Amino acid sequence: MLLKVFFQYKRMDTIYLGSDHAGLRLKTKLVEWLRKSGFNVVDVGPFSYDKDDDYPEYAEIVSRAVVKNKAKGILICGSGQGMDRAANKIMGVHASVCWDEESAFIAKTHGDVNVLCLGERFVKPSLAKKIVGIWIRVPFSMEDRHIRRIAKIRKLEGRH
Numbered sequence: 001m002l003l004k005v006f007f008q009y010k011r012m013d014t015i016y017l018g019s020d021h022a023g024l025r026l027k028t029k030l031v032e033w034l035r036k037s038g039f040n041v042v043d044v045g046p047f048s049y050d051k052d053d054d055y056p057e058y059a060e061i062v063s064r065a066v067v068k069n070k071a072k073g074i075l076i077c078g079s080g081q082g083m084d085r086a087a088n089k090i091m092g093v094h095a096s097v098c099w100d101e102e103s104a105f106i107a108k109t110h111g112d113v114n115v116l117c118l119g120e121r122f123v124k125p126s127l128a129k130k131i132v133g134i135w136i137r138v139p140f141s142m143e144d145r146h147i148r149r150i151a152k153i154r155k156l157e158g159r160h
Contacts, residue, residue, distance in 0.1 A: 013136075016065045016073040018044040018058035019120075020083075021051050023076030026120040026128055030074065033129060039136075059086035066114055067092035073115040074132065080119035087115045091157045094150070099123060104134040112140040112150055 015034060019027035024046060031043045044061045046053040055077040066073040067090060075083035080097035087095035095115035096107040099122055107113040116135045118128055140146070 019076040020055040022078035055082040063090035080117040
């Protein structure tokens, strides 16, 4: 049912995707799936397997594009944690590792996450599609407590 709703929710939002070598297979599958679903996808690489493709480089490329273009980003590495740490160093990025549908729902509704991080070693493609579907279609809750907390995070960003 969730995937059916997702396919009805076609938007021409731009989604930037990047990975390191450990996330390449999952990234390639998500790029293809999102394009078929009607999204404008910018794949920043890598495009072939190379152990020297390190997550900080792709996290920065995607994160800067997300902030500059007020877009969404998906980053994939082996665990998702490296991408998460690197992406959150860019002012304006609110990244979160999600490992199931509930974590994606919470990340979006409570944290207004604009960069989704996935771990290819832990998330199979079928689950990744469900996670991405929720993250794309579920809106931020706009509850006062979540707005207040995000504002506090932005203050932290501004001080450092």
